[in-house]
Amino acid sequence: xxxxxxxxxxxxxxxxxxxxxxxxxxxxxxxxxxxxxxxxxxxxxxxxxxxxxxxxxxxxxxxxxxxxxxxxxxxxxxxxxxxxxxxxxxxxxxxxxxxxxxxxxxxxxxxxxxxxxxxxxxxxxxxxxxxxxxxxxxxxxxxxxxxxxxxxxxxxxxxxxxxxxxxxxxxxxxxxxxxxxxxxxxxxxxxxxxxxxxxxxxxxxxxxxxxxxxxxxxxxxxxxxxxxxxxxxxxxxxxxxxxxxxxxxxxxxxxxxxxxxxxxxxxxxxxxxxxxxxxxxxxxxxxxxxxxxxxxxxxxxxxxxxxxxxxxxxxxxxxxxxxxxxxxx
Amino acid sequence: xxxxxxxxxxxxxxxxxxxxxxxxxxxxxxxxxxxxxxxxxxxxxxxxxxxxxxxxxxxxxxxxxxxxxxxxxxxxxxxxxxxxxxxxxxxxxxxxxxxxxxxxxxxxxxxxxxxxxxxxxxxxxxxxxxxxxxxxxxxxxxxxxxxxxxxxxxxxxxxxxxxxxxxxxxxxxxxxxxxxxxxxxxxxxxxxxxxxxxxxxxxxxxxxxxxxxxxxxxxxxxxxxxxxxxxxxxxxxxxxxxxxxxxxxxxxxxxxxxxxxxxxxxxxxxxxxxxxxxxxxxxxxxxxxxxxxxxxxxxxxxxxxxxxxxxxxxxxxxxxxxxxxxxxxxxxxxxxxxxxxxxxxxxxxxxxxxxxxxxxxxxxxxxxxxxxxxxxxxxxxxxxxxxxxxxxxxxxxxxxxxxxxxxxxxxxxxxxxxxxxxxxxxxxxxxxxxxx
Numbered sequence: 001x002x003x004x005x006x007x008x009x010x011x012x013x014x015x016x017x018x019x020x021x022x023x024x025x026x027x028x029x030x031x032x033x034x035x036x037x038x039x040x041x042x043x044x045x046x047x048x049x050x051x052x053x054x055x056x057x058x059x060x061x062x063x064x065x066x067x068x069x070x071x072x073x074x075x076x077x078x079x080x081x082x083x084x085x086x087x088x089x090x091x092x093x094x095x096x097x098x099x100x101x102x103x104x105x106x107x108x109x110x111x112x113x114x115x116x117x118x119x120x121x122x123x124x125x126x127x128x129x130x131x132x133x134x135x136x137x138x139x140x141x142x143x144x145x146x147x148x149x150x151x152x153x154x155x156x157x158x159x160x161x162x163x164x165x166x167x168x169x170x171x172x173x174x175x176x177x178x179x180x181x182x183x184x185x186x187x188x189x190x191x192x193x194x195x196x197x198x199x200x201x202x203x204x205x206x207x208x209x210x211x212x213x214x215x216x217x218x219x220x221x222x223x224x225x226x227x228x229x230x231x232x233x234x235x236x237x238x239x240x241x242x243x244x245x246x247x248x249x250x251x252x253x254x255x256x257x258x259x260x261x262x263x264x265x266x267x268x269x270x271x272x273x274x275x276x277x278x279x280x281x282x283x284x285x286x287x288x289x290x291x292x293x294x295x296x297x298x299x300x301x302x303x304x305x306x307x308x309x310x311x312x313x314x315x316x317x318x319x320x321x322x323x324x325x326x327x328x329x
Numbered sequence: 330x331x332x333x334x335x336x337x338x339x340x341x342x343x344x345x346x347x348x349x350x351x352x353x354x355x356x357x358x359x360x361x362x363x364x365x366x367x368x369x370x371x372x373x374x375x376x377x378x379x380x381x382x383x384x385x386x387x388x389x390x391x392x393x394x395x396x397x398x399x400x401x402x403x404x405x406x407x408x409x410x411x412x413x414x415x416x417x418x419x420x421x422x423x424x425x426x427x428x429x430x431x432x433x434x435x436x437x438x439x440x441x442x443x444x445x446x447x448x449x450x451x452x453x454x455x456x457x458x459x460x461x462x463x464x465x466x467x468x469x470x471x472x473x474x475x476x477x478x479x480x481x482x483x484x485x486x487x488x489x490x491x492x493x494x495x496x497x498x499x500x501x502x503x504x505x506x507x508x509x510x511x512x513x514x515x516x517x518x519x520x521x522x523x524x525x526x527x528x529x530x531x532x533x534x535x536x537x538x539x540x541x542x543x544x545x546x547x548x549x550x551x552x553x554x555x556x557x558x559x560x561x562x563x564x565x566x567x568x569x570x571x572x573x574x575x576x577x578x579x580x581x582x583x584x585x586x587x588x589x590x591x592x593x594x595x596x597x598x599x600x601x602x603x604x605x606x607x608x609x610x611x612x613x614x615x616x617x618x619x620x621x622x623x624x625x626x627x628x629x630x631x632x633x634x635x636x637x638x639x640x641x642x643x644x645x646x647x648x649x650x651x652x653x654x655x656x657x658x659x660x661x662x663x664x665x666x667x668x669x670x671x672x673x674x675x676x677x678x679x680x681x682x683x684x685x686x687x688x689x690x691x692x693x694x695x696x697x698x699x700x701x702x703x704x705x706x707x708x709x710x711x712x713x714x715x716x717x718x719x720x721x722x723x724x725x726x727x728x729x730x731x732x733x734x735x736x737x738x739x740x741x742x743x744x745x746x747x748x749x750x751x752x753x754x755x756x757x758x759x760x761x762x763x764x765x
Contacts, residue, residue, distance in 0.1 A: 021472070025528065025532075093639055101639060103500045103507070104443055106443065106687075135639075232509045
C-alpha cells in the first residue's frame with residue numbers, strides 16, 4: 001500500500017481513536033532495608049572472666065612437628081583435621097595484600113592468607129589447594145560458620161573483643177591494627193579537624209561508622225556495603241574519605257595512587273585474632289604454639305615484609321607479645 | 330417487484346385537491362383511507378411531511394451506518410497495525426534486555442578469566458554493548474511513549490559499560506577493587522536497568538495484547554443492523570399507508586447494508602480468531618523465548634559471579650537455579666535441549682567448586698572451546714535469537730497480511746452506506762411521486 005495513503009489513513013484512525021499511548025512508567029523501587037545497626041560500640045575492657053580480650057589459651061607445649069601429629073578422626077581437633085585431609089578456612093578476598101584473589105593466577109594471596117597457610121603447614125607439613133580449602137565469607141558469616149563448624153578457622157582481619165569471646169574462641173593476637181582515614185593525596189587534609197563537613201564512608205552496620213560520628217565531629221557519615229564499595233564511592237567522588245582498619249586502607253591506597261592514609265593516631269585499637277569454634281580449645285592452643293614458633297623463626301616478619309611493609313612501614317607495635325592465661329572452659 | 334400501485338383505489342392516499350399541491354403551507358392535513366383509519370394510522374395525517382421525515386430518518390440511518398462501520402473498521406485496521414508495531418517494539422525491548430544480559434554474562438566471565446580472557450569474548454561484549462546502543466535508538470524512534478525510560482536506560486547502559494571498563498582495568502592490574510566495580514556494574518544491571526526493561530516489556534506487551542484484542546465483531550455489525558432496523562420500520566410505515574409491501578429503494582438499501590454487515594462480521598470474527606491464534610502461537614513463542622534467553626544469560630552471569638565470590642557463592646548459585654527454572658519454563662522445544670547441555674556442564678563446574686577444586690572449576694567456566702560451558706551457552710543463545718526472530722516475524726507478517734482486507738472493507742462499507750442512502754431517497758421519492 002502506498003505509504004502516504006497508509007499514513008493518512010492511520011492519522012484518520014488515530015483521530016477517530018482520539019488517543020496515543022500513556023508514557024511508560026517504571027515503578028518506584030522499594031525502599032532498601034536499613035542495615036542492622038552495629039549495636040553499642042564495644043566498651044568492655046575485660047570479658048566476663050575479668051580478662052583482657054586479647055588473653056588466649058596458653059599453648060600446652062612447643063608446636064609438634066607435622067609428622068608427629070596423628071591422623072585420627074576421633075582424636076583432637078587437629079588430629080581430626082589431619083585425618084580429613086582438609087583445613088577449611090574462612091577468609092576475605094577483597095582486601096589487597098591482606099586477602100585477595102590474584103586475577104592473573106586466580107589464587108588467593110595476602111598476609112591473612114599466609115597466616116592460614118601457616119596453620120595448614122603446621123598440620124600437614126605443606127599447604128596445597130587440596131589440603132587448604134579457602135572459603136570466601138562475609139563479616140556476618142564469620143560467627144555462624146564457626147559455630148556450625150562449617151569452617152575450621154577464620155582468618156579474616158577479625159578484631160578480638162569480649163563480646164565475640166561469647167560466641168567463639170580466638171588465638172593470641174597476630175596483628176595489631178586500628179581504624180584510620182584514607183583521603184585524597186594533596187587534598188589539604190592534615191588531621192581529623194580538616195574532615196569536618198566532609199563525607200566519610202564506612203561499611204554500613206559497623207562500629208567504624210559510629211566511630212566517625214563520635215571521633216570526627218562535623219563529618220558526614222556515608223555508608224556502603226563493604227570497604228571496597230566505599231573505595232568505589234571515594235573514587236567516584238561520592239565520598240571525600242573513607243575509614244576502616246589501617247591494614248585494609250593500606251591495601252586500598254596501594255590500588256589508587258591519588259589516595260593516602262592520613263598519618264594520625266588510630267581512632268581505635270583492633271587486635272586481630274584467628275577465630276576458632278569456642279569448644280575447640282586444643283586447636284586454639286595449637287595455633288598459639290604455631291604463632292610462638294613464627295615469632296621465633298622470623299616467619300611472621302617474612303610475611304609482613306612481603307605483604308604489608310611496603311604500605312604500612314615499620315612493624316613496631318604491629319605484633320605485641322602474646323597474652324595468655326585464659327582458663328580452659 | 331414493481332412500484333405500480335396495486336389494490337383498490339380506496340386504499341390509496343386520496344389527495345384533497347387534484348393536480349400538484351400548491352405548496353407545503355397549503356397542503357391539506359389529511360390522508361384518509363376510504364375505509365377509515367387503519368390500525369396504527371391516524372385518521373388524518375400529512376403524508377408528504379411524513380414521507381419527508383421518513384426519508385430523512387432512512388437516509389441518515391444509512392449514512393450513519395456507512396460512516397460508523399467505516400470508522401469502526403478503520404479502528405480495527407489501526408488496532409492491527411498498532412498490534413504489529415507494538416509486537417515489534419516488544420521484541421525490540423526484549424532484545425535489548427537479552428542482549429544486555431548477554432553482555433553482562435560475557436563481562437562477568439571475562440572478569441573471572443582475568444588476563445586469560447578469550448579475545449573473541451571481549452569482542453563479543455563490545456559488539457553486544459554497541460548493539461544495545463543501536464537497539465535503544467531504534468526503540469526510541471519507534472515508540473514515543475517509551476522515550477523517557479529508554480533515555481534513562483541509555484544512561485544506565487553507559488554507566489554500566491564505564492563501570493565494567495574500570496573493573497576490567499583494575500583486574501588487569503591485579504587490583505581486587507575491580508571486583509567491587511564488577512559488583513557495582515551488576516547492581517546497575519540488576520537494580521537500575523532491569524526494572525526499566527521490565528517496565529518497557531510490560532508496557533509494550535500490554536499495548537500489543539490490547540490492540541490484538543481490539544477486534545469487536547459484535548460492535549462492527551451494530552450500525553448496519555441498526556440501519557436495517559430503521560429501514561424496516563420506514564418500509565412498514567409506508568406499507569401501511571401505500572399498501573405496498575416493499576419499497577424497492579429501501580429493500581435494496583437494506584440488502585446492501587446486510588451484505589456488507591455480514592462481510593464485516595465475517596472478516597472481524599476471522600481477524601479476532603487469527604489474533605487469538607497468534608497470541609497462543611508465534612507471538613507467545615517470541616515473548617517466551619526472549620524471556621528464556623534473558624534468564625539463560627543471567628544464569629551464566631551468576632555462574633561466573635559464584636566463582637568470583639570464591640567459596641561464598643551460595644546466593645549466586647540460588648540465583649542460577651531461579652534463572653534456570655525460568656529457562657526451563659519458557660524455552661521453546663528447539664532451544665531447551667541446548668540449555669540442558671549447558672546446564673549439565675554448569676553442574677560439573679559447581680561440583681568441582683563444591684569439591685574444593687576451585688581452579689578446575691574456574692578453568693571449566695572460562696573455557697569457550699567446543700563442548701565447554703561457554704560454547705554450550707553460545708549455542709543456546711544463537712538458536713534462541715533465531716527462534717525469536719522467526720516467531721516475531723511470523724507474528725507481525727500474519728497481523729499485517731489480514732489488514733488490507735479490513736481497509737478495503739471499511740471503504741466498501743462507507744460506499745455501500747452512501748449508496749444505500751441514495752437508494753432510500755430514491756425509493757421514498759417514488760412514493761412521493763405516487764402521492765403527487
